[in-house]
Amino acid sequence: MNITGNTIFIPGATSGLGLGLALRFQAAGNHVIxxxxxxxxxxxxxEENPGIGAVQIDTADASSIERATQQVVAEHPxxxxxxxxxxxxxxxxxxTADFLETAERTIATNLLGPIRLIAALVPHLASRPSATIMTVSSGLAFVPLPATPSYSATKAAIHSFSQSLRVQLADTSIQVLELAPPAVATSLMGxxxxxxxxxxxxFLDETMSILASQPDAREILVSRVGFLRFAEREGRFDDVLDLLSRHG
Incomplete structure (x- = not known):
């Protein structure tokens, strides 16, 4: 990925890492929505960041995704x-079954949302000379946090989906990246x-550095996420799962 000169849409960028990345990409010379x-x-x-564009979208709502993506493409070809x-x-x-409502909401937002966005935007992105889809999984895609089973499961699914997406889109101009953050000091889970x-x-410094220095990277992994990302490969999975089971 070239980190400058792009037109970038970031659904989920009103706070936390999304907003942080939006401001970093704008500062790097991109037009950000x-x-x-x-x-x-x-x-x-x-108002506080002149030059940034915005669109209202609820990524858990299929009709909102359809409307918002059509607006973004029309206004930012x-x-x-x-x-x-x-x-x-x-x-x-x-x-008990009380968790089901949370699970369904989590799956709608974290898994169906990105899949619907990809479905809506791939035809346009494939028409560009060079394009990028960056999915966002988590270190918990590789070792789950037992206190948040549906979240962890959706992030594991995003990791798997990203791999398939990359293979299927290899014959297009679209590069598929996967950003897998560790626990970062945001409002997510307090x-x-x-x-x-x-x-x-x-996190933002290291992420932008990786993107700049490794333009062909498939996974964007800051150093801290290696504890989770490589736990199974390094024979630490059970110990890390046991550690995570004591938190949350």
């Missing part, structure tokens, strides 16, 4: 990059003050 559900928040970000940041993470207790979470700026 952010997406989110709350129009008042979108308006404030646009140079669109050549999408970063699929939107996601939710909530604890679940699997002892990790803002977690001393074990990676500071946001540190």
């Amino acid at each position: 952010i997406g989110g559900r709350r129009t008042e928040l979108l308006d404030r970000i646009v 140079g669109l050549d990059t999408v970063i699929l940041m939107a996601g939710i993470m909530e604890p679940e207790d699997l002892h 990790q803002e003050d977690d001393p074990n979470a990676m500071p946001v700026d540190e």
Whole structure:
């Protein structure tokens, strides 16, 4: 991926890592369009960051995705990059059926949302001379956090889907990247003050450095995520799962 000169759509960029990446990419010389559900928040970000575009989108709603992607392509025909940041993470207790509502909401947002966005945007992206789809999984795609089983499962599914997507789109102009963050100090699961979470700026610095120095990378892995990403390969899976089972 060339990190400058792109037109980038980032659904799920009104806070946390999504907003952080949006601002970093804008500073690197890209035209960025952010997406989110709350129009008042979108308006404030646009006002505070001249040059950023915005579109209202609910990535758990198929009709909202259809409307928003049509709007983005119509208003920004140079669109050549999408970063699929939107996601939710909530604890679940699997002892009773009460968890099902959370599981369904998580799957709709974290798995069906990106798949629907990809379906809507691939025809346009494939028409560009060079394009990028960046999916967002997690270190928990590789060792699950038992307290958030549906979140972990959706991220494992995104990892698998990204691999298949990359193979199928190899005959197009679209590069498929997978960003797999570790725990980062954002509002996701209240990790803002977690001393074990990676500071946001540190994550953004390392991510942008990897993208700049490794333009052909398939997985964007900051150093801290290796603990999870390579646990099974290194024979640590059971120990890491046991460690994660004590948290959340």
